[in-house]
Amino acid sequence: MHNKIANEFGFSAPVFYLKQRRLKGAESNVSRMARICWKYRIPPTQFYNHFIKDGAKINRSFFHFEVASHMNSYTAKTVEIERKLNKLLGQSDKKYFSYRFMHGLLDRNAHGFIAERKQWCARCYDERHEVGNQYRDNGIFDDLYWSVGTIKICMLHSCSLREKCQHCFNYQPYISTTSEPGFCHYCSGFLGGGYSAGVDEEELSRQRVLFHLFYISTYDEFRPDFERFSSNLRALQEAYPEANSEYLGRIMGCGDDVVRNWLKGRRKPKIESLFMLQRALGFMGPHQLFSKDAHFVSAVALAKNLSLNFNTRSRFRDLMKEVEIKQAMEAMICGQEETVSRDDLAERFGVTKGYLASRYRLECTALSDAHRHRGALEKEKxxxxxxxxxxxxxxxxxxxxxxxxxxxxxxxxxxxxxxxxxxxxxxxxxxxxxxxxxxxxxxxx
Structure with missing residues (x-):
C-alpha cells in the first residue's frame, strides 16, 4: 500500500541507504558507490555489473580511472548512471553528484576533463574520519570537484590535493576493491594525516576563480548555459564588428569554422576551448563567459584585450560610457591619473553628480578619499x-x-x-x- 502511494507521487523505495554528507557542494557519484559497496559488503565489480552496467561486464582495472570518467563527468552516460544511482538510493534528480548540468553546454567527448589519477585532501579526510568515529562510521567521502583535472587544491584548506599514499607512495584507484574508503588500496594505510603542501596566494586566487565554473551549488540562473554562451558571442560581434569568427578563431588558436558552429548551435565547445577563449578575452575565469550579455560586453571592454573599434551604434553604446567612467575613476584611485572633483568628473562625461553617486558608490568614496589625500600632499609640498x-x-x-x-x-x-x-x-x-x-x-x- 505504501509503495503504491509513493509511486503515485513519484517516490521510489530505496534499495540502499546512505547518510547525506554535504548540504553545500557535492559528494561525487564515485564516492557514493564506494560507500555503498563498503557498507553493504558488495564487491565493486559485482555492484557495477549488476546495478549500473548495461552490456559487457567490467573488471577491476575499470576502477582506476574509467569509473570516474563514466560517473563524475557530463556525458550522456554520466546522466544515465546518476539517474540509476539516485533511484537505488531513493534520492531526487534535482541534486547533482556529477557535472551533468554541463551536458547541454560542452562537447560530449569529455577527454581531459576528469583527472586521470584520484586526488584527495588529506586534511578533509582527517576531519571526516574523526567525525565518523563518533558515530561508529567511516566518515570518508570525496568532493566532486576533486575529480576535475584542472583543479589541484582543496578550496576549504587551501592546500594541494594529494595523489599518492604517504606510506607506500602508490597512486590510488578511484574505487578500491580491497580497502574501505579513505585507506590505501595497496598497503591499507590511512590516506589522511601527514604534511599537506600549502599554495601561494597567486595560485590560490587563480584556482578559486577557476572553481566558479565547477561550483555545484551555483543558483540555476548563474549556471553555465550554451544558449547564453552563444548569445554572448553574438553580442560581442555586435559591439565589436571586427570580432568575426575568423578573428576569434585566430586569437584562440583554432579554426574559424569552430566559432561559426558555436554561433549556429551546431557544435558545443570543449572545456579547453572555454579556457582559451577566456584567456583571449582577458577574463579572470571561464565563468565570465556565461554572464548576461551586458555584463559580458562590459567585462570585455574593461579587460582591454581586444584592440578593436567599438560600434557606437550598437545597443551597448551607453554601456561603454559606464565602462569609460569606471576606468577613469579606477585610474585616478590608483594614481595613474590626476584626481579631479566629482563636479569636474560629472561635467567631463556629461552626467550628474547624483548619477555618479548612485551608480559608482564605492568608487566615488574611494575617489573622494584619493582627491582629499592629493590635496593634502600638494598643500604640504x-x-x-x-x-x-x-x-x-x-x-x-x-x-x-x-x-x-x-x-x-x-x-x-x-x-x-x-x-x-x-x-x-x-x-x-x-x-x-x-x-x-x-x-x-x-x-x-
Whole structure:
C-alpha cells in the first residue's frame, strides 16, 4: 500500500541507504558507490555489473580511472548512471553528484576533463574520519570537484590535493576493491594525516576563480548555459564588428569554422576551448563567459584585450560610457591619473553628480578619499617650497640691508609663488620665516 502511494507521487523505495554528507557542494557519484559497496559488503565489480552496467561486464582495472570518467563527468552516460544511482538510493534528480548540468553546454567527448589519477585532501579526510568515529562510521567521502583535472587544491584548506599514499607512495584507484574508503588500496594505510603542501596566494586566487565554473551549488540562473554562451558571442560581434569568427578563431588558436558552429548551435565547445577563449578575452575565469550579455560586453571592454573599434551604434553604446567612467575613476584611485572633483568628473562625461553617486558608490568614496589625500600632499609640498623661498628672501633682504617688511620680502619671491594664498596666510608664513631666522641666529651665537 505504501509503495503504491509513493509511486503515485513519484517516490521510489530505496534499495540502499546512505547518510547525506554535504548540504553545500557535492559528494561525487564515485564516492557514493564506494560507500555503498563498503557498507553493504558488495564487491565493486559485482555492484557495477549488476546495478549500473548495461552490456559487457567490467573488471577491476575499470576502477582506476574509467569509473570516474563514466560517473563524475557530463556525458550522456554520466546522466544515465546518476539517474540509476539516485533511484537505488531513493534520492531526487534535482541534486547533482556529477557535472551533468554541463551536458547541454560542452562537447560530449569529455577527454581531459576528469583527472586521470584520484586526488584527495588529506586534511578533509582527517576531519571526516574523526567525525565518523563518533558515530561508529567511516566518515570518508570525496568532493566532486576533486575529480576535475584542472583543479589541484582543496578550496576549504587551501592546500594541494594529494595523489599518492604517504606510506607506500602508490597512486590510488578511484574505487578500491580491497580497502574501505579513505585507506590505501595497496598497503591499507590511512590516506589522511601527514604534511599537506600549502599554495601561494597567486595560485590560490587563480584556482578559486577557476572553481566558479565547477561550483555545484551555483543558483540555476548563474549556471553555465550554451544558449547564453552563444548569445554572448553574438553580442560581442555586435559591439565589436571586427570580432568575426575568423578573428576569434585566430586569437584562440583554432579554426574559424569552430566559432561559426558555436554561433549556429551546431557544435558545443570543449572545456579547453572555454579556457582559451577566456584567456583571449582577458577574463579572470571561464565563468565570465556565461554572464548576461551586458555584463559580458562590459567585462570585455574593461579587460582591454581586444584592440578593436567599438560600434557606437550598437545597443551597448551607453554601456561603454559606464565602462569609460569606471576606468577613469579606477585610474585616478590608483594614481595613474590626476584626481579631479566629482563636479569636474560629472561635467567631463556629461552626467550628474547624483548619477555618479548612485551608480559608482564605492568608487566615488574611494575617489573622494584619493582627491582629499592629493590635496593634502600638494598643500604640504607647497608649504615646504614656500618655506624655502621665504628663507631665501630673508637672506636676500639682509644682504641688501633692506627692512624685513612683508613688501620687501614679497619682492624677493619668484613670480606666482603666492598665487591663490590669502593675505592672512602670507602674513603667517612670513611670521614663521622670521621666527626660523631668529632661531638660527640664536643657535649660531
Amino acid at each position: 607647497r608649504d615646504a617650497d614656500l618655506s624655502v623661498m621665504l628663507d631665501r628672501a630673508f637672506t636676500m633682504c639682509r644682504s641688501r640691508r633692506n627692512k624685513w617688511t612683508i613688501e620687501n620680502i614679497v619682492k624677493e619671491l619668484p613670480d606666482g609663488a603666492l598665487d591663490g594664498m590669502e593675505y592672512k596666510d602670507i602674513y603667517m608664513a612670513v611670521g614663521q620665516a622670521k621666527e626660523r631666522f631668529a632661531n638660527r641666529k640664536k643657535v649660531a651665537a
